[in-house]
Amino acid sequence: MKNRNLIKNSYFKKIKKINEYNKLYYEKSRPTVSDAEYDKLKKDVIELEKKYIFLKSKNSPSLLVGAKPAKNFLKSKHRVKMLSLSNAFGHEDLKNFEKKISNFLNLKKSLNIEYSVEPKIDGISASLTYKNNNFVLGLSRGDGTEGEVITENLKTIKDIPKYIKDKKFPKDIDIRGEVYIGKVDFEKIKDRFANPRNAASGSLRQKDPNETKKIPLRFIAYTYGFNSEINFKKQSEFLNLLKIWGFNVNELNTVISGVDNLAKNHKELEKKRHELDFDVDGLVYKINNLDLQKRLGFVTNAPRWAIAHKFSADSSFSKILNIEVQIGRTGALTPVAKIKPVNIGGVMVSNATLHNEEEIIRKDIRIGDTVKVERAGDVIPHVLSIDLKKRPRDSKKFLFPKNCPSCGSKIIKDFNKISKKYDAVKRCSSEGYKCEKIAIEKIKHFVSKEAFNIEGLGKKVVEKFWDLKFIKLPFDIFNLNYKKIENLDGWGELSTNNLRKSIEKSKNIGLDRFIFSLGIRHIGQENARLLSKYFLNVKNFNDLTKNFNFSSLGNLDGIGETQIKSLKNFFSDQINLNVVEKLISILNIKNVIQNTKGKLLNKTFMFTGKLSNISRAEAKSLIEENSGKILSNVSKKLDYLVIGEKPTTKKVKQAKELNIQVISQSEWEKILN
Numbered sequence: 001m002k003n004r005n006l007i008k009n010s011y012f013k014k015i016k017k018i019n020e021y022n023k024l025y026y027e028k029s030r031p032t033v034s035d036a037e038y039d040k041l042k043k044d045v046i047e048l049e050k051k052y053i054f055l056k057s058k059n060s061p062s063l064l065v066g067a068k069p070a071k072n073f074l075k076s077k078h079r080v081k082m083l084s085l086s087n088a089f090g091h092e093d094l095k096n097f098e099k100k101i102s103n104f105l106n107l108k109k110s111l112n113i114e115y116s117v118e119p120k121i122d123g124i125s126a127s128l129t130y131k132n133n134n135f136v137l138g139l140s141r142g143d144g145t146e147g148e149v150i151t152e153n154l155k156t157i158k159d160i161p162k163y164i165k166d167k168k169f170p171k172d173i174d175i176r177g178e179v180y181i182g183k184v185d186f187e188k189i190k191d192r193f194a195n196p197r198n199a200a201s202g203s204l205r206q207k208d209p210n211e212t213k214k215i216p217l218r219f220i221a222y223t224y225g226f227n228s229e230i231n232f233k234k235q236s237e238f239l240n241l242l243k244i245w246g247f248n249v250n251e252l253n254t255v256i257s258g259v260d261n262l263a264k265n266h267k268e269l270e271k272k273r274h275e276l277d278f279d280v281d282g283l284v285y286k287i288n289n290l291d292l293q294k295r296l297g298f299v300t301n302a303p304r305w306a307i308a309h310k311f312s313a314d315s316s317f318s319k320i321l322n323i324e325v326q327i328g329r330t331g332a333l334t335p336v337a338k339i340k341p342v343n344i345g346g347v348m349v350s351n352a353t354l355h356n357e358e359e360i361i362r363k364d365i366r367i368g369d370t371v372k373v374e375r376a377g378d379v380i381p382h383v384l385s386i387d388l389k390k391r392p393r394d395s396k397k398f399l400f401p402k403n404c405p406s407c408g409s410k411i412i413k414d415f416n417k418i419s420k421k422y423d424a425v426k427r428c429s430s431e432g433y434k435c436e437k438i439a440i441e442k443i444k445h446f447v448s449k450e451a452f453n454i455e456g457l458g459k460k461v462v463e464k465f466w467d468l469k470f471i472k473l474p475f476d477i478f479n480l481n482y483k484k485i486e487n488l489d490g491w492g493e494l495s496t497n498n499l500r501k502s503i504e505k506s507k508n509i510g511l512d513r514f515i516f517s518l519g520i521r522h523i524g525q526e527n528a529r530l531l532s533k534y535f536l537n538v539k540n541f542n543d544l545t546k547n548f549n550f551s552s553l554g555n556l557d558g559i560g561e562t563q564i565k566s567l568k569n570f571f572s573d574q575i576n577l578n579v580v581e582k583l584i585s586i587l588n589i590k591n592v593i594q595n596t597k598g599k600l601l602n603k604t605f606m607f608t609g610k611l612s613n614i615s616r617a618e619a620k621s622l623i624e625e626n627s628g629k630i631l632s633n634v635s636k637k638l639d640y641l642v643i644g645e646k647p648t649t650k651k652v653k654q655a656k657e658l659n660i661q662v663i664s665q666s667e668w669e670k671i672l673n
Contacts, residue, residue, distance in 0.1 A: 598627025
C-alpha cells in the first residue's frame with residue numbers, strides 16, 4: 001500500500017509539472033524547459049500509466065490533444081523582409097546617424113532633414129496582407145524572413161479591419177504594426193501573465209483562436225511591406241492614409257526636423273511614458289521622404305533611413321560573486337562579473353560584462369564589490385560604478401590570466417596600424433578548433449540564426465553534445481546518431497525528430513550565409529555578402545582557398561588588408577581547410593543569383609576625386625543596383641575610372657597606361673541614363 005501511494009504521488013507530481021509547463025508556454029509565452037525536458041516528462045507519465053493500471057488523471061498528456069503552437073503553425077515568407085532597427089542611446093548617436101545620412105545623400109549641412117517620429121511600442125510585430133480590400137493573411141515577425149501564419153488569431157482583434165471600404169485602398173498590400181495589451185486591460189489579467197508583452201505573444205501563439213479572443217489585444221499600424229501601388233511621397237502621408245482606411249495609428253506620431261528638436265521631444269515623452277496606456281521603450285525616427293528612403297536603402301539587416309532612440313537605461317545594485325574570463329569564437333577574452341541575481345527593468349540579471357582588462361584596471365573592479373549594474377534596451381548589462389564604502393577589507397585586485405584559460409596558448413594583443421596602438425582586447429593565439437572554448441563558440445556561431453539557423457540546437461545543447469563527443473567539428477552536426485540522442489535523458493521522439501528535420505532543412509544554404517557561418521574573424525554578414533557576390537558559387541570560393549590566392553581580393557571594394565589577413569590565417573590552418581572541404585561535400589550551397597538586367601552588367605568601375613551632388617557611397621550603391629561592380633584599385637580588370645574634382649593623378653596615369661577608359665561624372669551619369 002505504501003509503495004502504491006509513493007507511485008501515485010510521483011505520478012501526480014509529474015502531471016502537475018506538465019500543467020505548469022503548459023501554462024507557461026501557452027498562456028505566458030515564457031517556456032522554462034526545453035522540448036527535450038518536456039518530452040522526457042511526458043514519456044515518464046505515459047510509461048507509468050502503462051505499467052500501473054490504477055493510475056488515471058483527466059490531465060494526463062495521453063488525453064491531451066495537440067502540441068506546441070509554434071511547432072504546428074504553418075510558416076510563410078514575408079514578401080518584403082521585416083528588418084530590425086539600429087539603436088541610438090544619446091544625443092551623440094543621433095548626430096552620427098544624421099551625419100551618415102547627410103554624407104550618403106551628399107546633402108548640405110544647413111539642410112534640415114525631416115523625420116517621421118513614432119513611439120516604439122513594446123509589443124509583438126505582425127504583418128497583415130490585404131488583397132482586393134480583404135484581410136487574407138496574417139504573419140508574425142518570425143526571423144524577419146519567414147513568419148508564422150496567425151491569420152485566425154489576428155482576426156479576433158477588433159482594431160484590425162477585415163475589409164477596407166475605401167476604393168483607393170491598394171489592391172495588394174502588407175500593412176505592418178504592433179499587437180499589444182493596454183496597461184489598464186493588463187491589470188485585469190496580470191495574475192495569468194508575466195508582463196503585457198508576454199501576454200500578447202502567448203495569446204497570438206494559441207492554437208485555438210477562441211482562446212486568443214478572450215485576451216484584450218490591440219493593434220497599431222505604422223508601416224507597409226509589399227505595396228502594389230504607392231500614391232504618397234512621405235511616411236507621414238501614409239500614416240494619415242492608415243487612419244482614413246480604418247486602422248489605429250499612434251496619436252503621438254509627429255514630424256520633426258533637426259537633431260536638437262528630436263532630442264527635446266524624446267526628453268519630453270520620456271517624462272510622460274509612464275502615463276501612457278501602453279509600454280513604450282523609445283521612439284523610432286524615419287526619414288519622412290520616401291524617395292530619400294529609397295536612395296538610402298539598407299545595410300545587411302537594417303534600413304539606413306531609420307533608427308530607434310531608446311529611453312534611459314534601467315539600473316540596480318548587486319554584489320560581484322566571482323569574475324570569470326570567457327573566450328569567444330575569435331579568441332577574444334572577455335571578463336564577466338557573476339553577480340547576485342537582481343531584477344533590472346523586469347529582467348533577472350546574473351551576469352554583467354566587464355569588457356576587457358583595461359576596464360577592470362581603470363575602475364578597479366574586484367570580487368566582493370557592490371556595484372551599480374546598468375541595462376539599456378538590448379545591450380548586454382554592464383558594471384557602471386562601484387560603491388567603495390561597501391568594499392570588503394580583505395579584497396584583492398583581479399589578475400588577468402597570462403595564458404588562455406582553455407588551452408594554455410599564449411595571449412596576444414593585436415597592433416592597430418591606423419591608431420598606432422595595441423587593441424584593448426586580449427586574445428588566445430590558437431587558430432581554428434585547437435582551443436576547446438573557441439571551438440565550442442565557433443559551433444554555436446555555425447548553428448546561429450544568421451548562419452545555418454538550426455532550431456533545437458541551441459547553446460546549451462551544443463555544450464551537452466560537445467561533452468558527449470557527438471559534435472567536435474561543424475560537419476559532425478550532419479552525421480548525428482539520432483537513436484542515441486532519443487535515448488538521452490531529457491530527449492524524446494518529438495524533439496529528436498524536430499532536430500533532425502531542422503538539420504536536414506539547413507543543408508540548403510546560400511553562399512553568403514555559408515561563408516558567414518565559418519566564423520572567420522573580421523568577416524561579418526556584410527563582408528560575407530561581398531565575398532559571395534565576388535565568387536558567385538562555392539567552386540570559385542573553394543578554388544581560391546585551395547590555391548591560397550588571396551591577392552585577387554585586394555581589388556574588391558570593401559575587402560581590405562585586415563579581412564585578407566584574417567582569411568589567410570583561417571585557411572592556413574589544416575583543420576579549417578578540412579572542415580570547409582567536408583562541409584562542401586555534404587551541403588547544397590546555392591549559387592548567387594545575379595541581376596542580369598542591369599545596364600552595367602559585367603562592367604567594373606572605380607571613383608577618384610570629389611563627386612558633385614552625390615556621395616561616393618550612393619554612387620557605388622547605384623552601380624551595384626545596376627549589376628555593375630566596384631573595384632578599389634586600378635588594374636586590367638577595371639573598365640572605367642570615373643573622375644570627379646581633384647582626382648588622384650597617380651590613378652589617372654595608371655588607368656591611361658593600361659588603356660582603361662577615363663570618364664567624367666557626367667559621362668558616367670549618361671551611361672546610367
